[in-house]
Amino acid sequence: MSRPLELHEDRLFPAEPEVRALARELYATVAQLPIISPHGHTDPEWFARNEPFGNASELLLHPDHYVFRMLYSQGIALEDLGIAGSNADPRASWRIYAENYHLFRATPSRTWLDWVFSEAFGLDVRLDAGTADLYFDTITEKLQTPEFRPRALFDRYGIEVLATTEGPLDTLEHHAAIRASDWNGRVITAYRPDAVVDPEFEGFVHNLAQLGELTGEDTMTWPGYLAAHRQRRRFFAEMGATSSDHGHPTAATANLSSAEAQALFDRVKTGTGSSADAELFRAQMLTEMAAMSVDDGLVMQIHPGSLRNHNRQLFERFGRDKGADIPTRTDYVQALQPLLDRFGNEANLSIILFTLDESSYARELAPLAGHYPCLKLGPAWWFHDSPEGMRRFRQMTTETAGFYNTVGFNDDTRAFLSIPARHDVARRIDCGFLAQLVVEHRLEDWEAAELAPELAYGLAKRAYRL
Amino acid sequence: MSRPLELHEDRLFPAEPEVRALARELYATVAQLPIISPHGHTDPEWFARNEPFGNASELLLHPDHYVFRMLYSQGIALEDLGIAGSNADPRASWRIYAENYHLFRATPSRTWLDWVFSEAFGLDVRLDAGTADLYFDTITEKLQTPEFRPRALFDRYGIEVLATTEGPLDTLEHHAAIRASDWNGRVITAYRPDAVVDPEFEGFVHNLAQLGELTGEDTMTWPGYLAAHRQRRRFFAEMGATSSDHGHPTAATANLSSAEAQALFDRVKTGTGSSADAELFRAQMLTEMAAMSVDDGLVMQIHPGSLRNHNRQLFERFGRDKGADIPTRTDYVQALQPLLDRFGNEANLSIILFTLDESSYARELAPLAGHYPCLKLGPAWWFHDSPEGMRRFRQMTTETAGFYNTVGFNDDTRAFLSIPARHDVARRIDCGFLAQLVVEHRLEDWEAAELAPELAYGLAKRAYRL
Amino acid sequence: MSRPLELHEDRLFPAEPEVRALARELYATVAQLPIISPHGHTDPEWFARNEPFGNASELLLHPDHYVFRMLYSQGIALEDLGIAGSNADPRASWRIYAENYHLFRATPSRTWLDWVFSEAFGLDVRLDAGTADLYFDTITEKLQTPEFRPRALFDRYGIEVLATTEGPLDTLEHHAAIRASDWNGRVITAYRPDAVVDPEFEGFVHNLAQLGELTGEDTMTWPGYLAAHRQRRRFFAEMGATSSDHGHPTAATANLSSAEAQALFDRVKTGTGSSADAELFRAQMLTEMAAMSVDDGLVMQIHPGSLRNHNRQLFERFGRDKGADIPTRTDYVQALQPLLDRFGNEANLSIILFTLDESSYARELAPLAGHYPCLKLGPAWWFHDSPEGMRRFRQMTTETAGFYNTVGFNDDTRAFLSIPARHDVARRIDCGFLAQLVVEHRLEDWEAAELAPELAYGLAKRAYRL
Incomplete structure (x- = not known):
């Protein structure tokens, strides 16, 4: 039944x-393009060690806060x-999950998971109380086979x-191991300094000291701290x-x-600064990071809110x-002005802005990215990485920022198998958006044909300098 | 003509x-389901006395601030x-209304009113200057017949x-009369304490005293005041x-x-507190009401903004x-934190959140309701109780909160005959939304068939513990 | 190729x-209606002197900040x-523009420009690197012909x-010259007092003195200053x-x-007031301008944010x-209250509100305009003067404010030839919106037929008292 x-x-x-x-x-022309995943939270140890994932719950339930928060x-x-x-x-956890799978109806999690179940594990019945054990056993068994080891899946999904x-x-030992291995999958890192940039981060003072040890710089002085970065x-x-990558509250x-x-810096380095000091220090560090990016060419991602x-x-x-991180109203126009006063017109600087506050798409972000040479728009993010969310993103940013001030898709996930599923959703939604424009005679068909692979592949590769 | x-x-x-x-x-399966109206502002005296409504203007123009504000x-x-x-x-008022009925084109009022004219009163020509008297006479005459008495209409519309x-x-004398009568229509009350909770409410100090008389508690003391509640x-x-139900400014x-x-409490009870005291007292009282709800099981509705x-x-x-109540920007994330710190994880507590600020749907409300066990989302409310408003509600909340963290429809009206009209609109819009999901292969047809009666009937009944 | x-x-x-x-x-019935352009920034000197425009870049690139900001x-x-x-x-600038014309895909600029290229200049190939010179030459040559002089274009586009x-x-000498000429095109002015109303405007103190000279009033006194206005x-x-017209920051x-x-006034008139004084003075001057409008009947436009x-x-x-003006979040509900406290119920006063903050459409502006006799809603503005922007405007304002509290379209442009192109876009989008309502049975076909010319022509003419 x-x-x-x-x-x-x-x-x-x-x-x-x-x-x-x-x-x-349009989709047929991009469905098989390689995946560029320039921002995410998978564990490099998976690819360094290439050990099998343990079981269905360990792979698909425990690391997925989209799932367990619901x-x-x-x-x-x-x-x-x-x-x-x-x-x-x-198995008991999996059964609870299966019995409640209806909660995910019309959510992106459901779309991604069904893709994983069907496409990755070949399941052809739906997850519910009656199929919970079939699912748990099938997935868990397949995970023990060579085809389901991390590197094999990485290769399989292009x-x-x-x-x-x-x-x-971080010592980046897993990245070193991957590079030293005979596998040629390209797994790279990204520099996320919150732990030593945010005075309110757990262990900030201790982290500063550790940064000093690691670099041999005197991180108790402002110049030494910057040199360590x-x-x-x-x-x-x-x-x-x-x-x-910079995930500040604002x-x-x-x-x-x-x-x-x-x-x-002298106030915050001892852990005794005020909350306003902490906010100001984070703010100043974004500008310092921009200064370093001008020198070393790292693309800067700002993920606030x-x-x-x-x-x-x-x-x-x-x-x-x-699953208890909640978006807040986010201002960009006043907030970014100090950094832009200094670096806004640097054509070599590349800053990618994200938001959880969709009211800023058409009002703030598209006008900013449609003017400043250093700014580009990241894709619909997190709660908005969804069919409706992606459509709103395109509808609210394209007319002012165009397509070429955007940077393609990124998945931002710690759920490894959802990566191909998420890119598939993005490609489908973007092709649907382009098709709509063509049928409404707002874009020519040959332009849509040029844009589809840009949105799926080219823009991300260039924006992230890959 | x-x-x-x-x-x-x-x-x-x-x-x-x-x-x-x-x-x-889908609509065919829910069109005839009974109406659950768990939140509204009709007058219980209508059902207690069951007297005829007076005339067309008295029924359809005077109590409807949606109409006369336009x-x-x-x-x-x-x-x-x-x-x-x-x-x-x-009749003169009705003529003015009729001459200006074109102002309501493409508004929900027009949709509801046409339903009432056609479905309730059997009118088959449109309201305009030429038909004003026909309307006034037809409606006024029918209102004098037994079929148009309040209880008969209540029964007729299921x-x-x-x-x-x-x-x-309130002494709830009309509710008592209804319960004592031989009519078995279920008309219940809801506890809306603004007049004794909001220090800026007209007559607050006097109201406190009256609450003391009514309950025999010493409402000049904090414990006595809480005991009276x-x-x-x-x-x-x-x-x-x-x-x-709690209709605070924020x-x-x-x-x-x-x-x-x-x-x-000692500062506000004498009417001498500051405006900041009043805001803080309202804020504290929401948390106190939540504490009482944990004990007595009343579902808590918060209608801010x-x-x-x-x-x-x-x-x-x-x-x-x-008609001069105007929505304002409304924060939920910071605002609700104190209450949620205390009761957020209570699975027995049920708090239904409403908003007039649609920018909070995807940014704040869906993430909150998609995480906290005690929170659920009320339907598109007031200015947003409309076809476009309901569609935006579903498009902006479903992907993060799912359907099961929402509570079905409620009409929130003082215009009695608009109740069936409004539920009909909601059922049509929700069925259209589900159908769209199915045709885009984001939901299976059998899932839509399960969800349609939930959105029309089941969710409201369970969420309000009816 | x-x-x-x-x-x-x-x-x-x-x-x-x-x-x-x-x-x-529906569009067929409005496509040829005359253009009412009640708000814009074209140069009256063009029509006073009726000299030919210089070349393609001078007409279509240099004055268009939508284009060069991208x-x-x-x-x-x-x-x-x-x-x-x-x-x-x-010509070199034009080539750069042509090579980068793909940046405008799916933007309104592209839609307007293609209209101008095709409809005004008869070009039948697309602008790109290969056609840059053809475009530059064709356009520049045609501009030298009598048919492309400002008055001829004004007449040609109805x-x-x-x-x-x-x-x-301003002495309005060009307007005087137009009126004195034998041409009967109607080019009127609008009163935009920012330079003498905003203490933070460049040269404010000097401007006050100049206003005194021009009017013979003592603009160093508050009564004299008002009399000068x-x-x-x-x-x-x-x-x-x-x-x-009032373009304040808030x-x-x-x-x-x-x-x-x-x-x-005494604090700001010497240029020594604080930034808060400046904001308060601008605020007070909106109310003073409303007072003058009650007397002299000028329609008041507020363009904040x-x-x-x-x-x-x-x-x-x-x-x-x-191209570096960036929208910000804009409050209307609190902001307008002082003015509305004084003049909100004046049926003779007409204030048209604009916004760059779409989150205010359904939340603030439609409820305000749907209640106050003096308020009406301007069309989707600037970054939102676009197909998606106009659709959102109608979807988010119509249900609460209706059509009759809106004022038709205005182009707000300094790019002369984009005027007919922009009105054409607005007419097409509005007819599409009306058609959607009819097909969804939310409006009758004969009502849409009545509304189409109102949205394209009638509402603007009446709202601006033309």
Whole structure:
């Protein structure tokens, strides 16, 4: 009595038949293009060691906060799902998940997961209470085969380059191991300095000291601290990094004099600065990072606007990344001005802006990116990495910023198998958007044919200097 | 020369034929489901006394601020419409309305009213200057017949349950009369304590005293004041209430210590507190109400973000609810944190959030409801209770919160006959949305068939514990 | 090998065939209606002198900040485009533009420009590197013919009335010359007092003195300053003006006592007031202008929310209007209250509100315009004067404000030939919107037929009292 699972070839294309037919044609030209994944959170150790993933829950439930936050919202305890080191039986957790799979109807998680179930694991019935064990067994068994080891999956899905994200204190040993191996998959890192840039980060003072040890610089002085960043950025670049990444609560930047910056650093370095000091220091560091990017060429990504760990009880019990990061209203126009006053007209600088506040798309981000040489727009992000979210992104940014001030898609995921699934969604939605423009005679068909591979592949490769 | 009035069977369904056909099929399965109306502002006296409504203007023009605000915006005096006790001749007012009915083109009021004219009163020509008298006479005459008495209409439109809204000082005598009568229509109340919770409410100090008399509690003390609330909530629950309702200017909550709350209460209870005290007291009271809900199980509704009585001249002349309540930007993420710090993980607590600020749908409300066990999303509200508004609600919330963190439709109206009209609109729009998902292969047809009655009936019934 | 350029007769209509067919029918009834252009920035000297435009770059590149900001955003130097007095060869600039014309794909600039190329200049191949010279020569040659002189183009495109925008210090000599000529094109002015109303405007103190000289009033006193405004407004009205225009950073209004206003004026008139004084003075002046409008009948336009000259380096090198004006979040509900407290219920006052912050459409502007007799909504503006922008405007305002609280289209452009192109886009999008409503049975076909010419022509004419 189980329901069939079949991915329809026209999924995610617009309903109108003429638009759909053209979307299908465009998609056919990009479906098999290699995947450029320039921003994400997969674990490089997977590719360094190439060990099999453990079981269905370990691969598809435990690391996916999109999934378990939804189950949690309906009253299911995280302990029962095996989150954060609870000893729940993986099969029992999987059954709970299966029984509640209807909660994901019309969500992007459901779209990605069905793709993984069908395309990666060959399942042809739908996940529900009745098929929970079939799923758990099938997936878990396949994971033990050579075809499902990390490198094999990487190759199977045509990933041309995959960026992970590491902090300055990371030794990048897994990246070194990958480069030293005989496998030629391109897994690179990205420089994410929050732990030594954000005075409110757990262990900030200790982290500064560690950064000093690692670099031999005196990170208790402002010049030594900046030199340590420069050194680590150089090391990251040697290990393949082409970008840095900055996940601040706001987009605030500052442009302090050297003396002011020095004095501010002296206040925050001991952990005794105020909350306003912390915000100002993060702001100043965005501008410092931009200055370094002008020199070393790393592309700068700014990901603001998430209030992390909103659920304090949950944070105290389970730690970070448990699905309780909530977006907030985010200003860009005033916030970025200090940085742009200094570097806005640098044609060699490349800053990619993201947002969780869609009201800024047409009002702030598209006008900024449609003017400043250094600015480009990242794709629909996180909660908005979804069919409706991507459509709104295109509808609200294209008319002012055009396509060429955007940077293609990136998946930003820690759920490895969702990478090809997510790129597939993005390609389908973008082809649908282009087809709509053609049928409304706002774009020529040959232009759409040129743009489709740019949106799927070319823009990301160039924007991230890959 | 009058124009025909006919409700098209496909109204409000999407234009694309395949989507439309499926929307029609889905709608057929829910069109006749009973109406759950868990939040609204009809007058319980109607059902207690079951007297006939007076005339067309009294039923369809005077109580409907959606209607007369639009006429007022075009320079028509409220006095000429018979609003707020003016002695305008009802037929003359109706004629003005009829002559200006074109102002409502493409508004939801027009959709609801045409439904009422056609479906309830059997009119088959359109309202305009030429048919004004025909309308006035037909409607007024029918209202004198038994079939148009309040209880008969309630039964005719298949209302399973209808909630009104009353303040703590209300004796609920009409609800008592309904329960004591031989009619078995289910008309329940909801606990809306603004008059004794908001220090800026007209007569707040007097209201506190009255609450003391009514309950026998010493409402000049903080514990006595809270005990009085508990007692009235219990009484409301006995009279059928399953929910409370909170219409604050903002969504601010607070989590003060008992001593701080006591001190704050002492400042506001005499009417001498500052405006900041008033805001903090309202904020603290949301958290207190949540605490009571954990105990007594009343579902909590938070309706923030309307700046009431924006037009001061009008307010001074005509009083409240004259169409001059204007939405404002509303923050939820910071505002709700104090309450959520205390009760966010209570699976037994149920808080339904509404908004007039659509920019919060995808950015704040869906992420919050998609994580916290105690939170759910109310439907598109007030200015957004409309075809476009409902579509935006589904498009912007479903991907993050899913369908099951929403609570179905509610009409929130004081215009009795618009209740079935509004539910019909919601059912049509939701079926159109589901059909769109199916045709785009984002949802299976059998899933849409399961979801349609949930959105029309099941979710509301369960969310409001009816 | 060049690509053909052909304007499709169905461009910008929705894709669904039934909707499209109806849109086409509605459009046919309005396509040839005269153009009402009640707000814009063309140069009256063109029509006074009726000299030929110089060359392609001078007409279509140099004055169009929509165009050169996009080129600039991709690293092209403004000097190479001949902007702001650089001596770049116009043909060389045109070639750069042509080579980069793909940047404009799916932008409104592309739609307008293709219309101009095809419809005005008869070009039948697309602009690209290979056709750059053909374009430059064809356009430049035609510009030297009598048919392409300003008055001939004005007549050819059926412009019934065109408003320019001038400051109080302008002598309006070009308008006088037009009126004195034998040409009967109606070119009127609009009163834009920023230079003598905004204490932060370049040369404000000097401007005040000049205003005194021009009017014979003592503009160093508050009564004299107001009298000078009244006098200039009267003069502007004599030269055809029916409106004033106010481009403040915010929508703030104030309602100071006469003594407070006097004291504030004394602080700002010497250029020594604070930034808060400047904001308060602008705010008070909106209310003073409303008071004058009540007397003299000029329609008041409020255009807030643009942070001008965001790129400081560029501003210092090239001056104003170089594509670096960036929208900001804009509040209307609190901001307008002081003015509305005083004049909100004046049925003779007409205030047209614009926004660059689309989040205010449904939340603030439609509810305000749907209530206050004095308020109406201007069309989708600037960055939102685009197909998607116009659709969002209609979708987010119509249900609450209706059509009759809107004022038709205006082009707000300094690019003369884009005027007919922009009106054509607006007419097509509005007809598509109406057609969609009809096919979804939310509007009758005969109502759409009545509304189409209102949106294209009638509403603008009446709202601006033309």
